[in-house]
Amino acid sequence: MAAKLEMVRPAPADSAGPAIEVDRLTKAFYDAEGDRTTVAVSDFSFSVPRGEFVCIVGPSGCGKTTVLRIMADLESKLSGTVDLHSDRPPAMVFQEASVLPWLTVSENIALPLSLKGVKRSKIDARVSELLALTGLTDFARARPQQLSGGMKQRVSVARALADDREILLMDEPFGALDEQTRLVLQQELLRIWEATRKTVVFITHSVDEALTLADRVLVMSPRPGTLVADLDVPFERPRDVVEMRRDKRFWDLTYEVWNLLADKPAGA
Numbered sequence: 001m002a003a004k005l006e007m008v009r010p011a012p013a014d015s016a017g018p019a020i021e022v023d024r025l026t027k028a029f030y031d032a033e034g035d036r037t038t039v040a041v042s043d044f045s046f047s048v049p050r051g052e053f054v055c056i057v058g059p060s061g062c063g064k065t066t067v068l069r070i071m072a073d074l075e076s077k078l079s080g081t082v083d084l085h086s087d088r089p090p091a092m093v094f095q096e097a098s099v100l101p102w103l104t105v106s107e108n109i110a111l112p113l114s115l116k117g118v119k120r121s122k123i124d125a126r127v128s129e130l131l132a133l134t135g136l137t138d139f140a141r142a143r144p145q146q147l148s149g150g151m152k153q154r155v156s157v158a159r160a161l162a163d164d165r166e167i168l169l170m171d172e173p174f175g176a177l178d179e180q181t182r183l184v185l186q187q188e189l190l191r192i193w194e195a196t197r198k199t200v201v202f203i204t205h206s207v208d209e210a211l212t213l214a215d216r217v218l219v220m221s222p223r224p225g226t227l228v229a230d231l232d233v234p235f236e237r238p239r240d241v242v243e244m245r246r247d248k249r250f251w252d253l254t255y256e257v258w259n260l261l262a263d264k265p266a267g268a
């Protein structure tokens with residue numbers, strides 16, 4: 001699908017240094033009586049340089065969403081530190097497309113800008129860029145109920161990019177989609193990331209989705225979640241989501257991550 005990538009502003013070249021530093025993060029949930037019921041995350045540490053794409057994988061219930069919610073300041077922590085080196089809070093994309101059904105696609109994408117009172121002409125220009133970038137130009141005036149699940153999720157991604165936050169937190173954004181749509185959106189997200197170079201933390205259950213998208217994959221242990229491995233993903237960019245699957249390294253890494261998730265050494 002055609003998109004005008006040149007209109008999107010890439011991250012500045014002098015933007016070295018970590019954008020995100022998480023150090024010994026621990027989170028417990030308490031019941032109504034104040035008794036500690038679940039330690040969700042324990043001593044979890046990682047950092048993300050500016051402009052890097054990091055995926056977090058781990059067993060169900062290991063605390064992935066909790067970590068992301070703490071990073072977004074939607075949840076408190078028990079101990080440890082979380083530093084997001086950015087002037088503005090991160091943008092978020094959730095598993096369920098969070099589109100407002102009474103607004104058009106354009107109005108949904110424009111929302112963060114209209115809420116801030118940005119000038120109409122600026123909003124219109126930005127929305128056109130984002131419609132093109134996410135392949136939604138022909139659906140600018142459609143309402144969410146006229147869109148497929150994948151298209152709704154594209155609207156969510158476009159809206160998260162609208163006011164150009166530096167850090168993007170994505171919680172299983174393609175988890176509810178069929179495999180083919182998921183592959184298409186992975187390819188689109190790769191293209192969008194190439195054009196914008198946001199710092200991205202992306203949670204997924206899918207090992208191959210993580211290897212397709214990320215510069216690094218963080219593997220978490222079962223609850224209480226902590227860091228088990230921090231793996232570099234060596235594939236050059238730009239990436240082709242189908243061609244990557246012909247590369248033996250892709251399957252070797254998949255095997256390695258699955259062994260880590262199964263808690264046994266590779267080859268055992």
Ligand SMILES: Nc1ncnc2c1ncn2[C@@H]1O[C@H](COP(=O)(O)OP(=O)(O)OP(=O)(O)O)[C@@H](O)[C@H]1O
Pocket residue numbers: 029030038039040058059060061062063064065066067205223
């Ligand atoms: N608000 C809450 N109150 C109590 N316990 C919670 C709350 N939110 C999460 N938990 C618990 O914390 C643990 C981690 O949950 P979290 O949703 O972060 O895991 P996850 O790795 O994202 O899971 P999944 O992959 O299944 O989405 C789970 O045991 C969950 O039951």
